[in-house]
Amino acid sequence: MAELVLELAETVAGVGVKTAYGDAVNIDGTTFVPVALGYYGFGAGSGSDEKGDQAGGGGGGGLSIPLGAYVGRGGDVRFEPNLIGLLLVATPLVWVTGKALRMVIRALKR
Numbered sequence: 198m199a200e201l202v203l204e205l206a207e208t209v210a211g212v213g214v215k216t217a218y219g220d221a222v223n224i225d226g227t228t229f230v231p232v233a234l235g236y237y238g239f240g241a242g243s244g245s246d247e248k249g250d251q252a253g254g255g256g257g258g259g260l261s262i263p264l265g266a267y268v269g270r271g272g273d274v275r276f277e278p279n280l281i282g283l284l285l286v287a288t289p290l291v292w293v294t295g296k297a298l299r300m301v302i303r304a305l306k307r
Contacts, residue, residue, distance in 0.1 A: 228269040234286055235261040262286060
């Protein structure tokens with residue numbers, strides 16, 4: 198089972214950059230490079246039950262959130278965001294920052 202996990206890790210090791218930045222697409226002289234937040238994970242385990250029978254299993258999953266695209270026109274390159282994707286990514290960050298500030302303010306009041 199451990200060999201399977203190592204094989205999976207070797208297979209997906211180079212996927213990170215391809216997950217974050219897609220292949221450049223040229224449409225009517227404008228070049229687009231899509232950008233996304235992506236992550237994935239795998240796990241496996243083995244053991245035995247109360248009868249002594251061997252059991253094992255594994256699984257994996259991933260997620261990709263489109264954040265926007267780099268757009269190049271006439272020598273000018275700029276990032277055009279996908280507002281829904283950015284809100285999905287920013288919401289947990291804002292929540293955690295708010296919680297941390299609340300704790301700091303409470304500590305300073307004492």
